[in-house]
Every structure is written in C-alpha cells, then in structure tokens.
Amino acid sequence: MHGLIGQLRTTPEGRGEVVAALVEGARDMPGNLVYLVAEDAEDPTSIWVTEVWETEAAHRASLDLPSVRAAIARARPHLTGMGTRVVTRPVASLGA
8 A cells, every 4th residue: 555644735715725626636536545634723724635545556647637637726726835745654544
C-alpha cells in the first residue's frame, strides 16, 4: 500500500470551497482505499488530506482523471500553498 498525508493552505474564506472540490473530485478513483479530508481544528486556513492507495502507481494515475483535474482547477484559486507532506506505508487499518 501507498499512503500520503498532506496539508493544503487556503484563504480563510476559501477553505469550504476547497473541501467541497476535494470531496467531489475524489469519487470513483480506482485503487483508492481511503481519502479523508479534514479541516484543521486550530488553523482556519488549513486542510489535511489522508490517502491510502493500493499502489503508488494508482495514486499517480489518479492525477490524470478528469474528476481530479476538475477538482484541482476548482480549488486552485482558493489555495495559498502547500504545508507538510508525508509519504507513508500503511500497515493496518482498524475501524470503519
């Protein structure tokens, strides 16, 4: 498995739009096991995305999906930068 945890920085008024774009764009991504979008509880301009993929290649291929490209285009005007990005190797998942 291939995992990613990434922070996106947004304008204060644009965070909701970025969240909506990410959620909509993440539907039906082959090879995706988990796509969790979370608002930072302490920073109103940060979003965290946690992803688990069957393979790294599946993640790379997702970036060419029309739905993902549309989500990126929709979110881009509200983004101010990237924060922390971590590549992980998921070994277990407990719960739903």
